[in-house]
Amino acid sequence: MSDKRVSILKAFKTIIWPRRNLVFIGLALIIVSKAASFVAPLSLKYLMDDIIPNKDLEFLKILLGVVIIAILVQAVTSFLLTKILSVQAQYMISELRAQVQKKILSLPIRFFDNTKSGELVSRIMTDVEGVRNLIGTGLVQLVGGTITAVVSLILLLNISPSMTLFALIPLAIFAVIALKAFKIIRPIFRNRGKINAEVTGRLTETLGGIRVIKGFNAEEQEHMVFEEGVLRLFENVKKSLTATAFMTSSSTFLLGLATTGIMGMGGYKIMIDELTIGEFLTFTFLLGLMIAPIVQMSNIGSQLTEALAGLDRTEELMNMQPESNEEVRTLSLNGIRGDMIFDSVSFAYEEEKEVIHDISFSVNAGTVVALVGSSGSGKSTIAGLAASFLTQQSGKITVDGKDLSKVDLNSFRKHLGVVLQDDFLFEGTIRENILFPRPNASEAQLQEAVKAAYVDEFTDRFEDGLDTLIGERGIKLSGGQRQRIAIARAVLADPRILILDEATSNLDTESEALIQKSLSNLTEGRTTFVIAHRLSTIRKADQILVIENGRIAEQGTHESLIEKEGRYYNLFTYQARI
Template sequence: MTDTKTKKQNALRSAAAWREARALMWHHRRYLGIGLALMVVSRLAGIVPAASSKYLIDEVVGKGRSSLLLPLAGAVLAATLVQGVTSFAVSQVISVTAQHAITSMRRRVQRHITRLPIPYFDNTQVGVLVSRVMTDAEGIRNLVGTGIVQLVGGVFTAALALAALLYLNWQLTVAIVVVLAAFSAAMTITFKRLRPVFRERGEINAQVVGRLTETLGGIRVVKAYGTERREQRVFTKGAHRLFRNIAQSITGVSAVGSFAILVIGLVSVALILVGGRALLDGQMTMGDLFAYVFFTGLLAAPVVQVASISTQVSEAFAGLDRIREVLEMKTEDQEDHDRGAVGHLRGHVRLEEVWYEYNPGEPVLKGIDLDAPPGTTTALVGSSGSGKSTLVSLVMAFNRPTQGRVLVDGRDLAQLRLADYRAQLGVVLQENFLFDGTVAENIRFARPDATRADVENVARIANADDFIRAFPQGYDTIVGERGIKLSGGQRQRIAIARALLADPRILILDEATSSLDSESEYKIQEGLRRLREGRTSFVIAHRLSTIRSADQILVLEQGTVVERGSHAQLMALGGRYRELHDRQYAFEHDRFINPGEDFTPDADFTAASTAS
């Protein structure tokens, strides 16, 4: 049953890959047509030297017709020139077309991947996605490039040579065709078995690249914990898996190459035995035999060449299989197709009986109700794992409720176009991602058309202007990958400036000050206050001092809201919030009266929250 299911899946994948290949070739049909036409001219020119050998032996040498020498030499020279020019033209036209197709495919896959839902990225390594975009797309050059043209050209040349061979000696040709047919059958079986190997190679390569990307991206953590050897072992294991796969494919391809040599040997034996007997019996002239040998080469060479090209084409199909798996996944744009336009948001957010599960039967949020009127600030506090980040991910539409609804301005978020909605969202996270560009480019990320004056204005509001101007290149300073050249506080203030420039209607602050020291936090509090003005804000904070001015505070524990109200109301209630507040205050007071001890409010508060 399992084998039948696997065969059916393989058949479906093959059919999908063939459809994609046909679509690619049809899209580039103009240049492929030009390339094939040039190839036909080139291959026809290649027939001239073989055909001229018969006249050279029988007419010039055998009958002494020296007057034919110059015409024959001229014909061969002209054919050679035509073949050289057309071969160059084919290479230029087809190779450029192939690179254009690769670029288009990469753009298509990258565009598709970036619009996939967030849960897909949560379960897929970055390196795997990079491999899909860059490596798998590379193989299609053999479908719209020299590979397919050489394949068609080989078949065309073989057909011409076969016709000439049948004319010269059909009995000998039948024997040769039988040998070549056996070779073709062997190739078909071999490449049918090699295709899964090529497909697995792409998957292994993606896994190895994925882990390598993670290791290099987290090299500071690797070095901090001294786990270089462990990462080396993991990489070595993956590299050996890739080596074994490549070795297996090399064995198969080498077997085909060896069989091709055997076939050529068998053809040579047939030529000697059958051709020699026909020459002795007067059934063939010496010129016929020479021409026959040339045409046999023209027939056998493409067949052997097809073996090599078939390997490349099989690899290309394996890459298309993997690409199709990604392209068949439904994107957020496709889901948006039937949804309504958003328009300008007031920012009224409501959650009605919202449940959410990452894993079936394990709810992370349980019946959450929340009402955040426009322009208000809602703070979320609680122990780690209580569901705070999950709740804001629902507000950002990164995830969808398992039950219940998220309403924005009275409309179900599930019915709104995500692109329109997220254009009015702003996010400042605990670990904000900065791109490897200038400070100015990172601030204007959401608004590339913003002027330098706009950028500098929001930087001043975020208390970032002073340290930016202190850099030698100022706003043109390169921040490095993930902003590695900046401190945590500097990255955070640039992220706040970026959110200010985006001018969102709904703002998410996910522990936006937890990575800052007290001085840096103090500097950006005013920036955060200005950022929240007139916007519906959701704030996740461990430092309770940062949320005292919130319009409402929700205390979450194990996916439920256990308390809600203002800071004063919750303090007066004397419940969970008061307990968290007093514990944090005690830690901060202890730090104040014992300045020589190390103290990290976030870590201490988290520990206290978890212990409670």
Template structure:
């Protein structure tokens, strides 16, 4: 797998350039630090060639002062470099995570059908983390190491051209092998991100579905599935470490060979008087200053390769358009009334398998429309179109006789929408926090009214902490009926113009259902309501009932009219009545 070359201008434009002042300052610090480090080889030459032969105490004192100052400069620049760039890198990671999470949440519903929650968590948290090696000390050290190597080569050439050329031959070979090695390593990091996302996804699912796992006694199966993923990750990391180790060890080998040549050739030159002992020692030290950053650059390069893999995957998400960026959806709604005209709607998730076929009906303002029919008939798909969770493919939905649903800005439309699903989601927090989710700025009186209207207080009054009771992930500490009432209270609090109820009373016992029926009747007053119902007794008062089968409206009318027709609705109603 080749590296996408477009990632480099993206890094420069989006990551480095906005932080150019900090990056340039970091490079300045590392150059100052590296230049200060060059004092020690210079002082070593003076020590051997001038101080010892001449027994010059004053020069020795001066050299010691120079070395102390150089060490202090190195320490200060190292601290500032790490402090400034590491903090900025973490700041960038935080901002990038927020940016990616925001982009993920802005995607249409079909996006979440294709990506599991574990994969998305991995993209947001893990892939982004490696970026610290780009803006952190990694990029600056890479540049600083290059500058140091150039400086060192220049100084080495002034000491001995012959020795310098001997040292450059293995160095050039090492750089060539390193670049080849990175091309091998990069696909491993891409695969690592994918494997990690897959493992995370399964892990999240197994934890969320722990009751199903335990009820079917399949813990061993889940362990095997996780073990298989963990081993795939291990094999990937093993290949990555092996390739990285080969690059590093080849560098050490080549540099070792260079050192042997330098010792042999340099030692011979000292014996023959071609260079002084001080020249030889300082050359060896300067050589280490040339070699060390290059070896270090190979290590940093490995981390940069991993960062690139994560950034490529992160950019995939950032480049996705949000559903709010649909150029068709530019219309902002005024105060709406709530009437609908559904015209010639056809819809298919797969082109060869139509879900809805030529759906036509009208919904007056403030009326109640119920959808019934067998499972898989298209009821939920139709409701998802009305809720704008899916986009209309062919046909039209017109609001208030003039606003085309595909052209209305989503946020502007959804502020008028309230939804209560069959398995509505609750967050890990208190009961009051979950109800207030639909309207965080609501007053305490509004909250209390919603609680009473949905009969939430019927069970919270028995709890020690009342509305401040923490309910656990997805309300795991509550019964199905209690969770449903909290969801209904959340919709009541929002007080929307358009209401969608998907089996809103399905999880309630008879006593709770009677309470909720009364609260829903109050909630639905003056609101355009769409109901998906399997229990037909809950929709007897609906203004119109549409019986949908195989994606088509087979029957329509009020409860009384459909009973009188003695068709499919009548058969379903009689069947349920006998149960």
């Protein structure tokens, strides 16, 4: 219960209070609307007890005019409520989505390695939707409903205290049932968000990997996995529907009992002249006005419970530690030369499972260091540490003598460029993908990058040239073409530190020859980390580090390592034979 109270208080402070002006306008409108709603039932007493018996046509005209005005006021206030609060609620959802997306982008790479992208899409798009019930008409209806119920209760007690107290007994029982039901429903809604994110995540993966699925004839298998997910979602929805249906049925039964009792008591009181027909009709209508918001509150309560469950999940994300901790990363780099030193660096993805052990080496500005070794030896981890995608557990990495773990990441990454093995291209045109790091680059700078990476060698054959649409993740291009676009993108970024991870792995021999030329242009004067399986591509590296089991097994130039006839010599001669 305390957890719920904290959530409601937090929601009030962070969401409702900053928008209090709009909420107060909403409350004023609903008070006017609810006041107008009392006109019709209260006028019944005058109609039945005064106007009809006295055949007073003038008073009848006045009464009808007042009722019509009251109905018009209700219609106008209802429209304004939706216009002001519902629109504001939708604006707030878009604001929250933007905040959550910004927060997610600030999280470390490790978070993304452990979380499905489809799940994150669901967290951004779906979890925040419930807040419309906090700032939208839901909350205002809750307050308005309370006002209506209290005013109706006072008027009912004024007409007949005994009938009113009789009607309150089933309502009290219903309130107890509703409170119990909300306790059960909230964890169900919370779990629904989790299941929904998992199912969305799997669906996104399925659509992204459609070629693999069809290639292994695994459509049926994927269908079964998805079906199992949507069935879990169904079971969750079924639980919440059962709880809400029980509440609705309870309210129908209990309120039915109250109505029947009131009919009996009212009929008896009219017979013994304790109540007039007008008072009885007014009592019946006012009872409806009191009961309707109470039943409506159970529905609004479900909405608010769903909203708070979504906010709980959003809160989890918003409380995560961002990648760039401003309290720790206080150093800012205006410009860098590119000297880097790894001093006794160790790193583990999981506790007590180090993948890099006590590594030390230095890279002079403008030189090329190549990382070679068998798969899983730790090459990509070292490159990830150099790119600041990962942070070491022990030891120190410095850039131009400054501790990288204390450097503001934005100021460092302005000078960083990456070309990855499976480089990501965005849906759109070739031009848009190359301009990605510098959207405001001039046409001359763009053409320079295009020529440096030999992208024009294939775009000249395309009808739309650089404006050719490449499909999702560049699916319409060959591996070599995608790689050259990635290299052109890095050329345009003009970084001081460059990470090349298997940059020539997707290329045929002809493309590789072209790329080797462009890479030598790209690496010139830049501190470059190259990860390569093809050792023929790194002969000109200033230093080569042979990584085995997370340690540096050998270190030196190509010639000195060949002379040693150690691990590098074995790798190189083995590849040469192949």
